[in-house]
Amino acid sequence: MVQAIQIHRHGGPEELRIVDLPVGEPGPGEVRIRHRAIGLNFIDVYFRTGLYASALPLVPGGEGAGVIEAVGPGVTHLAVGDRAAYAGPQGSYCEARVMPAATVCKLPDAIDFDTGAAMMLKGLTAQYLLKKTxxxxxxxxxxxxxxxxxxxxxxxxxxxxxxxxxxxxxxxxxxxxxxxxxxxxxxxxxxxxxxxxxxxxxxxxxxxxxxxxxxxxxxxxxxxxxxxxxxxxxxxxxxxxxxxxxxxxxxxxxxxxxxxxxxxQTLFTHMATRESTQAMADDLFAVVASGQVKIHIGQRFALTDVQQAHRALEARKTTGCTILTLP
Known part of the structure; x- marks a missing residue:
């Protein structure tokens, strides 16, 4: 069982509830990742309010970084013990999750977990805007x-x-x-x-x-x-x-x-294939590792304080990136 944040109905930040959920073994094309940090994004608000349709109950969140705990059949670019980060389908507001491996990328040693969690969805968005749009x-x-x-x-x-x-x-x-x-x-x-x-x-x-x-x-x-x-x-x-x-x-x-x-535009159209995702991530990793782009983490909230984090985000009280931290 892992601690997670889940919504059972669309609405305000008060709908974000702490629950315990089972986490199983990865199937074909999947990995299980143990989060060290989780990214917070305005798109999470859209899923919480119902502006973006989703099945309920839902664990929100589409960005995180951590360590690969298990690898399913057919996954060749990641191994148990790898440091990894991703922008992917909703479900990141939790201690660990099973998810498709296609959007999960090995995190370079020069980039820490907080930075990895803060930059993937936002950095890949900046990449496709400035380079492709x-x-x-x-x-x-x-x-x-x-x-x-x-x-x-x-x-x-x-x-x-x-x-x-x-x-x-x-x-x-x-x-x-x-x-x-x-x-x-x-x-x-x-x-x-x-x-x-x-x-x-x-x-x-x-x-x-x-x-x-x-x-x-x-x-x-x-x-x-x-x-x-x-x-x-x-x-x-x-x-x-x-x-x-x-x-x-x-x-x-x-x-x-x-x-x-x-x-x-939407990010996940650009990330439709494993190859395109990795190419975009490589571009992002390179510009961050070079020092040309520094990831500004303006706020950190504990995962259990996610309601407060959403209120700050919607009130325009945040700057730069915001992450949810784990004990």
């Missing part, structure tokens, strides 16, 4: 990009990675303190959207041209302003709904604003 004209050194929630877990990784790629990242955040954090992590400019019209400020920064791409995990509250930040043929890349889902819109607005492109 590109405007039709591509991105070249010196280009401006707009990244919302730049002081969050994905945002602080993206600030540093964009700087390493030579991009001029314009970050938005909801306070002066968060803007300062984004700038300290490599953003070229930071806009406090609580005080400024971010669309007008982006136009000012870019000399009226606009940006080639907007990376937006906020959703409803930033959608219209984001479209106004794009230059002709620019790309609106939506990858989250922190303020709520984007409302339906008439496609004609895309033509009126400059023949824009819109895409809604």
């Amino acid at each position: 590109l405007p039709v004209q591509g991105l070249q050194a010196g280009d401006h990009v707009l990244f919302h929630a730049a002081a969050g877990g994905v945002g602080l990784i993206a600030c540093q990675w964009a700087r390493a790629l030579g991009l001029q990242l314009i970050g938005t955040a909801g306070s002066d303190e968060k803007c300062a954090l984004a700038l300290a992590h490599g953003a070229a400019h930071a806009i406090n959207y609580a005080k400024e019209d971010f669309a007008a400020r982006v136009r000012e920064i870019t000399g009226g041209r606009g940006v080639k791409v907007v990376y937006d995990s906020v959703g409803k509250d930033t959608w219209e302003g984001s479209l106004s930040c794009l230059r002709p043929f620019g790309l609106m890349a939506s990858f989250g709904n922190a303020s709520g889902p984007v409302e339906p819109f008439a496609p004609g607005i895309l033509g009126a604003k400059g023949s824009l492109y819109v895409t809604r």
Whole structure:
């Protein structure tokens, strides 16, 4: 039996309950991993509230790091005793779990468990955004990009990675303190959207041209302003709904604003194969090991304090990455 956090109905943080659950042996293509640290992400809130559909009861969480305890038939890239980390299907809010091995990667010795748990889902998200989710004209050194929630877990990784790629990242955040954090992590400019019209400020920064791409995990509250930040043929890349889902819109607005492109991305489309997952992880491991990207863990909560962690996340009181710790 292992201690786990489970929800039996959708709702607020109070629905996250401590339970004891059995954990069995891995089947074909599976491993059992004993967690040393667990990542907390805003997508966990979507599963808790029911915005993202899931069968109940559910153990939330899609990110963790630990030690491989058992390996099922057909798994060749991991062995018992390996240090490992993953972004994967829901189920990480627990001491140990059996899960598909395809998204679990061997963790380099140079990266500790806390960092591994904090960076996989967020770092792989930053990887596919900056390396794969590109405007039709591509991105070249010196280009401006707009990244919302730049002081969050994905945002602080993206600030540093964009700087390493030579991009001029314009970050938005909801306070002066968060803007300062984004700038300290490599953003070229930071806009406090609580005080400024971010669309007008982006136009000012870019000399009226606009940006080639907007990376937006906020959703409803930033959608219209984001479209106004794009230059002709620019790309609106939506990858989250922190303020709520984007409302339906008439496609004609895309033509009126400059023949824009819109895409809604999800990480696990990019991680559809073992090979693609490993290639993305290798890219992330390399940029972290080089020191070009440092993983900022702003908060640590005990697994049993997960309700408090979710409240802090939803109240925008977190910066960088948040992890759940185990005794």
